[in-house]
Amino acid sequence: MIYENYTILTPGPVKMSDRTLTLGAKQVPYFRNQPFSDVVLGCESLLLEMVNSPSGSRAVFLTASGTAGMESVVMNLLDSDDNALVINGGTFGQRFVHICNQYDIPSKEINPNKGNLSDIDQCVDGSKYSACLVNAHETSIGLLYDLEAIGKFCHKHNMLNIVDAISMFTTDKLDMTTQFIDVVIMSSQKGLALPPGLTVIILSPNAIEKLNNIRGLYFNFKQYLKDGERGQTPYTPAVSIIIQLYDRLTQIKEDGGIEQTIKNAFDCSFYFRDKIKHLPLSLNTDFPSNGLTALTMNSNHGAKKLLSFLEEKYKIIACPNGGELSDILFRVSHMGFVNKTDMEKLIEALEDFFNSESE
Ligand SMILES: *Cc1c(COP(=O)(O)O)cnc(C)c1O
Helix, strand or coil: CCCCCCEECCCCCCCCCHHHHHHHCCCCCCCCCHHHHHHHHHHHHHHHHHCCCCCCCEEEEEECCHHHHHHHHHHHHCCCCCCEEEECCCHHHHHHHHHHHHCCCCEEEECCCCCCCCCHHHHCCHHHCCEEEEECEECCCCEECCHHHHHHHHHHCCCEEEEECCCCCCCCCCCCCCCCCCEEEEECCCCCCCCCCEEEEEECHHHHHHCCCCCCCCCCHHHHHHHHCCCCCCCCCCHHHHHHHHHHHHHHHHCCHHHHHHHHHHHHHHHHHHHCCCCCEEECCCCECCCEEEEEECCCCCHHHHHHHHHHHHCEECEECCHHHCCCEEEEECCCCCCHHHHHHHHHHHHHHHHHHHC
16 A cells, blocks of 8 residues: 555544554454444443543444534534524634535634634623534644633533534543533544544434434434444444444553543644744644644745655655645644654654755
8 A cells, every 4th residue: 555654644544553454454244233233332332431421422323424424413403493603713614614504504603713712702692692513623724622611601601512523532632521512523534543434423412302303314313323222323334443443442441541542642742842843833823732733834835845855755644734825834643643753753854854945
């Protein structure tokens, strides 16, 4: 494969563990039986525990990419009687705006202008809204919102708090109970470090009570919850990814729990940011997540050249940005199985790049 022996620092797919890779090479088993049901039920209970969900919460396992998780949550939980507040601070916030428009959900977007919304209760009149949609980590710019403040705000104004945690589950703190979260969306190919194809939606009892009777078939959460009671899904799931998920969650527990996994990401990102202070690069945000470092070129150009240099000379794959920022901004992921050694390798390569540029 092309990326064998590469250092993979993209925010999805991320570097997977040898355990995950080994499982992925096995024959996919039949799944309408008790052994597979036990795996699904095991995944659900481990996930509910790791996000500290309120008792009575449930998980929906959808075979689809993360965007389907976002879209299906809007389909199942919002309707024309709602008024949704959408936090739009980048590409993924824009996607929620787009989805609400597609389904004619009354909504208003706010642009936090690179702030983390710790002051949301002062800036927004919460009494006007029935739900809040936020991408906890706006992956396009590496910004982590203040989930505590947003949760309190939603709780105070009785809003349904819908959190896309796709790029921060396992790297930053996520707690449905203390952060007053009703819905969590996660996806296999980010911090969970699995292949793409599985998205999981966790619903609090409050969200379960609000589920719509939707017209669609594949994305009908009520059916997933019903079949999920016995550890099954209505349609063929991504069987192998669910098996890998169970193993990964077990591994997280063995390695000291979700807190330890978050700490590893913190250590890795802190180390990296500390060691590149002498380079002509700036952090793109004052509120970086532990899962990603987004960097701006101080010279305002050259990001594309830098990324090609890293790939060609060092076999390091960092992540470009799209659109206007493509030559200014680039991103380094700390999700999955990357460690300080990978960061050291990257730092050395960055030093080499800027030395060769100044010659
Ligand atoms: C990656 C990501 C998604 C999902 O993208 P897909 O390509 O559909 O898997 C959604 N939200 C955020 C914040 C993400 O980082």
